[in-house]
Amino acid sequence: MIEILIVEDEKAIANLISKNLTAEGYHCTAAYDGKQGADYIENNNYDLVLLDIMLPEIDGYELLEYIRPMGTPVIFITARGSLQDRIQGLRIGADDYIVKPFQIGELIARVEAILRRTGKANQLLAVDDVEIHLDSRIVLKNKQNIELTMKEFDLLVELVRNKNVALYRERLYERVWGEPFTGETRTLDSHIQRLRRKLGWDDKIKTVFRIGYRLEV
Ligand code: CA
Numbered sequence: 001m002i003e004i005l006i007v008e009d010e011k012a013i014a015n016l017i018s019k020n021l022t023a024e025g026y027h028c029t030a031a032y033d034g035k036q037g038a039d040y041i042e043n044n045n046y047d048l049v050l051l052d053i054m055l056p057e058i059d060g061y062e063l064l065e066y067i068r069p070m071g072t073p074v075i076f077i078t079a080r081g082s083l084q085d086r087i088q089g090l091r092i093g094a095d096d097y098i099v100k101p102f103q104i105g106e107l108i109a110r111v112e113a114i115l116r117r118t119g120k121a122n123q124l125l126a127v128d129d130v131e132i133h134l135d136s137r138i139v140l141k142n143k144q145n146i147e148l149t150m151k152e153f154d155l156l157v158e159l160v161r162n163k164n165v166a167l168y169r170e171r172l173y174e175r176v177w178g179e180p181f182t183g184e185t186r187t188l189d190s191h192i193q194r195l196r197r198k199l200g201w202d203d204k205i206k207t208v209f210r211i212g213y214r215l216e217v
Helices: 011-023 034-043 060-070 083-091 104-117 150-161 169-177 186-199
Strands: 003-007 027-031 048-052 074-078 096-099 124-127 130-133 138-141 144-146 205-208 212-215
Touching (some): 003 011, 003 034, 011 104, 034 048, 074 104, 083 096, 150 169, 150 212, 169 186
Parallel strands (some): 003 027, 048 074
Antiparallel strands (some): 124 130, 130 138, 138 144, 205 212
């Protein structure tokens, strides 16, 4: 389980981040001031710290000085979006910088990018009773192995990574087959049919009229 610490004094923001990252399969802890953040960092190992700059007790710059020797990656999350602040944040060793207000999807993408870079990307995706092991390419439903072809597996991962988003057939095809979409939809459609059948996901993988498919979770 990947452990993420969120240090953010605006509780609503901390909780929003925590809720969304938890839904992505990360384990999150929130600290609401710099002192609590320092205590957590001292007593636990985190894979990533999301760090607000303007914090009571100890500010984010000071906390970063404290975290940096441990080598834990840090993403600054802050309302201070001036170029100078960005430069200072990156210069003193933050791995990335995100400015409030931000789209939660952007935050998740940046978290994933940092974790991939540090070799700690989540190797397990889960939707209800289905587990997808990215490293071994094993899919389990109710702990039972489900045999998928290579393309079925890639298609499933694409749907799960974009759950609740309507995906265009073109995009799905190009992502999974790695070649331009010619307008021939039978290949994609038949793979979707087989995924639905093998996973019992007739009601979960929705056909979106004139667009493509959406995994509804
Ligand atoms: Ca703050």
